[in-house]
Amino acid sequence: MKKNTIRIGMVGLGMIFRETYLPVFQQGRGRIKLTQEDNPYEIQLIGVASQTERSHSTIREQFGIPCYAGPDAVNQLLSLGIDALCIATPDGTHHFPALQGLRHGCHVLIEKPSVLSLQDLDVLEEQSNCSQSMARVVYHKLADPDHKRLRTLVGENVLCHVNSGYCTLLEPKSISQGTFAAWVSGRNPSTYVAVHYFKLIDFTFGPATLAIGWKLKRIGCHGQRGIVGPSQGSTWDSVQNHITYEHPDGREATFDIHTSWVNPDNFPGYVDQEVQFRFDNGTWNASQRKRGVELVVDGLTPIELKTNINNHYNACLMDPWGPKVTKGYGLEVLERFFAEIAHVEWDGSKGDRNTRLNQVKSLSYADLSGDRNVVAMVHATEAILDLASQGKPGGVVEVNGEHGGLVLSLPGVEERVILYEKPI
Numbered sequence: 001m002k003k004n005t006i007r008i009g010m011v012g013l014g015m016i017f018r019e020t021y022l023p024v025f026q027q028g029r030g031r032i033k034l035t036q037e038d039n040p041y042e043i044q045l046i047g048v049a050s051q052t053e054r055s056h057s058t059i060r061e062q063f064g065i066p067c068y069a070g071p072d073a074v075n076q077l078l079s080l081g082i083d084a085l086c087i088a089t090p091d092g093t094h095h096f097p098a099l100q101g102l103r104h105g106c107h108v109l110i111e112k113p114s115v116l117s118l119q120d121l122d123v124l125e126e127q128s129n130c131s132q133s134m135a136r137v138v139y140h141k142l143a144d145p146d147h148k149r150l151r152t153l154v155g156e157n158v159l160c161h162v163n164s165g166y167c168t169l170l171e172p173k174s175i176s177q178g179t180f181a182a183w184v185s186g187r188n189p190s191t192y193v194a195v196h197y198f199k200l201i202d203f204t205f206g207p208a209t210l211a212i213g214w215k216l217k218r219i220g221c222h223g224q225r226g227i228v229g230p231s232q233g234s235t236w237d238s239v240q241n242h243i244t245y246e247h248p249d250g251r252e253a254t255f256d257i258h259t260s261w262v263n264p265d266n267f268p269g270y271v272d273q274e275v276q277f278r279f280d281n282g283t284w285n286a287s288q289r290k291r292g293v294e295l296v297v298d299g300l301t302p303i304e305l306k307t308n309i310n311n312h313y314n315a316c317l318m319d320p321w322g323p324k325v326t327k328g329y330g331l332e333v334l335e336r337f338f339a340e341i342a343h344v345e346w347d348g349s350k351g352d353r354n355t356r357l358n359q360v361k362s363l364s365y366a367d368l369s370g371d372r373n374v375v376a377m378v379h380a381t382e383a384i385l386d387l388a389s390q391g392k393p394g395g396v397v398e399v400n401g402e403h404g405g406l407v408l409s410l411p412g413v414e415e416r417v418i419l420y421e422k423p424i
């Protein structure tokens with residue numbers, strides 16, 4: 001049997017690597033998978049790079065592969081001959097390794113948020129087109145069965161014409177003050193987690209689901225400080241985004257997205273997540289903690305184990321027919337990326353590779369070309385919070401208006417800041 005191998009390099013070995021990538025690499029090792037057209041392939045982690053040597057001994061022990069640290073680590077990793085580069089480094093550091101990977105002709109997968117500005121997105125998109133490789137971003141919430149069902153009801157016009165909604169995702173203090181302590185300074189929880197909901201809204205209610213154009217119009221945000229950093233500093237405890245779209249009939253839809261990373265650590269779930277969407281003819285209400293399970297164990301819950309557990313994301317469980325495995329939509333989206341690579345590379349002749357590549361690139365759930373609205377929201381949020389930390393709060397960014405693609409105005413100030421000139 002002909003066997004094709006995807007040689008994978010990993011940049012960043014932190015929390016998300018341990019929760020989702022590591023089980024995919026551990027469980028995928030030596031396993032033959034089949035492409036859409038039944039061609040066999042396998043995935044192989046062949047090297048890793050990170051800022052420090054933390055986790056290197058575990059990786060060497062488990063995989064016996066080269067581990068690099070320091071400023072030249074990504075170049076050293078790429079010199080091994082990589083087909084797919086996965087990037088899970090802190091939010092503001094994705095652009096450079098992604099560009100390096102694309103320049104080497106690798107397919108690249110980036111943890112959300114892909115990049116923090118439309119200018120950086122343009123550079124990556126251009127390089128991906130030039131290298132004829134994929135540049136994709138991970139949005140696992142699109143693969144959550146509840147969100148797939150929501151999209152189905154919207155796509156089939158059972159739920160008609162979204163009017164407004166709210167989403168909330170509150171992370172515990174241990175994230176901002178422990179896990180991310182090394183890079184949290186100057187950062188905000190919106191860019192970190194509101195992006196999940198920016199994408200969910202954009203993808204579910206936009207042209208990816210309905211054959212209609214709807215336009216992103218305005219982006220606003222406010223935030224609070226004083227717990228993770230100083231009350232007048234540039235590190236944010238919580239952020240509230242206010243996002244407005246326009247339907248093709250001219251009616252507007254507005255969404256509030258509230259995020260924080262200062263929720264108490266003894267909260268009964270890992271995070272507090274809720275969404276509510278209101279339509280002309282109905283509502284969709286979802287609380288992740290109300291999916292049904294409540295677990296209580298003496299001395300373990302709610303710190304070491306959580307009371308409300310999400311068994312759909314990355315649960316470690318015993319199948320009735322076999323040993324313990326880790327499964328869930330957090331892993332499924334990563335496996336899907338490798339399956340897409342295998343399809344592009346091996347499902348047909350070399351001459352038709354571009355056709356297959358373009359077909360996969362047109363799947364906007366993950367391609368950087370489908371991430372423009374989300375990056376616009378991140379870009380605007382970063383700029384509004386930056387001005388707010390300089391004592392100029394209340395900024396609003398208009399999208400594709402008469403003065404440019406992304407234009408920031410402050411209340412009572414005539415002058416505008418052009419964040420991005422071209423239409424987004």
Ligand SMILES: NC(=O)c1ccc[n+]([C@@H]2O[C@H](COP(=O)([O-])OP(=O)(O)OC[C@H]3O[C@@H](n4cnc5c(N)ncnc54)[C@H](O)[C@@H]3O)[C@@H](O)[C@H]2O)c1
Pocket residue numbers: 011012013014015016017049050051052073088089090091093111112113138140179180192
């Ligand atoms: N898909 C999700 O739901 C999800 C969940 C958590 C985090 N994330 C995203 O994943 C990314 C990483 O988050 P995390 O929780 O794993 O963070 P983390 O702080 O736990 O780990 C970061 C890792 O990146 C490495 N690193 C830092 N700077 C680097 C650099 N310049 N070059 C190479 N390596 C570098 C660190 O050594 C560490 O291994 C972030 O962008 C975050 O938003 C996504």
